[in-house]
Amino acid sequence: MASPDQTLEEFFPKYNPPIRAHKHTCVGLGMEVMKRLRVLEQDFPGLSRAMMLVSCDENIEDLADYASLPPQAFLIETEKDHVMLAINVRIEGRSGVFLSDLGYHVARVVTAMADRCYPHTGWFTQSDEPHCRKEFNYQVTLQSPGYVEWHERETRGAAVKERLSLIYVAKPYLSAVDVTEKRNLVWDLRSLLARNAKGHLTAGIYFPVKPRDQQFTMFFSSNSGKQRKKLKFETFLELQKIPDEVVDEVEQCNDQLKLRDGELLSMLKKLATIMADQEYMEEILAINAKVVELSMAGQ
Known part of the structure; x- marks a missing residue:
């Protein structure tokens, strides 16, 4: 608004959004929790190297189609509109992932085991207000272990609405600021x-x-x-x-x-x-x- 010589459409591609302290979106919250968890490195050696921001595409239409293609196939077509913290783990040879999603205010670290057995978190109640109850479930995708399915079930009276998002946990997400933070600036x-x-x-x-x-x-x-x-x-x-x-x-x-x-x-x-x-x-x-x-x- 302070640039009368150019339109927002001209200005937006050149803008590098800052991550401001105490004014966090999911990107800033993910970075903040990584910073705070580093104090545990002495008790859990290797934790700092294992932590990574991972990307999430919300409202997936076709799970099988999306998960069957490599991430680079979606370089242009996906929004990557959400991020969270992930730590890939192995428990007695069984693979899984810890997820911390402060952007959606999940007040726990979720465990998603590939075999969906203990200590897999499974379905839990995220919020239960008089007008609306939300339940979440995170599970490793059977077709592609590089993805975690995030199922959301929202109940309003007798109406139940479900939503599916996919989190890519095979590699760190390196474009959180210049893609996700920037995309969310124009979110409606x-x-x-x-x-x-x-x-x-x-x-x-x-x-x-x-x-x-x-x-x-x-x-x-x-x-x-x-x-x-x-x-x-x-x-x-x-x-x-x-x-x-x-x-x-x-x-x-x-x-x-x-x-x-x-x-x-x-x-x-x-x-x-x-x-x-x-x-x-x-x-x-x-x-x-x-x-x-x-x-x-x-x-």
Whole structure:
């Protein structure tokens, strides 16, 4: 937005996204957990060399077709829109992989054994909210041990929706910043979330990126229980005109996100200004659409 001499489409390919401390996407979280786990090297020699970031393609249409081809066959057509930490292991000759997925707030290290026997984790409940329960399962693909299948089952009332993603664990993923981090800059769903030690959501904001009818959902806990509010971005264009009740709710959410005083309100003001620039928003959505179209062509 600060480059009036070029469009976002011209600027985006040349931009090298930084990994900012305390402002992590899945890429930064993966790097952070690798850094912290290195303190275990003395007790577990070789751990540092064994750790690696691995790539994940979400929403796989055809498991057999995808897993049967080498990764280089998808150099252009895949999104590689998620990363996590992996450690390949052998337990008495049996192969498996440890997975740490902080990007999806999985509050455990998952074990996926190739033979799916102990200590294989199997299905577990990732989150269980009144309106939605999510269950995950990670298992090594039988057709190709270089891949781990990530199955997600989401239950809302009587409706059950399932999703399949594939994680490539045979080799480290070396393009996490210039591919995945960069791809996620134009993702059309944004969020800032806080979770407890078990991975349960406690507070945050999230919203779809749209050129019109722009609003976000804010949730937090109050004296009267959990609160979930839908607010329009235009409400935050002028700070002095924001209703006192809304300011109070934003401050409660701010505290539960463990942000500095007034940081969330300032952030929402900046977001409101950005979202009000319709030309800029259309450019972002156009780039995202091209990435999606390219990946769908490969499937």
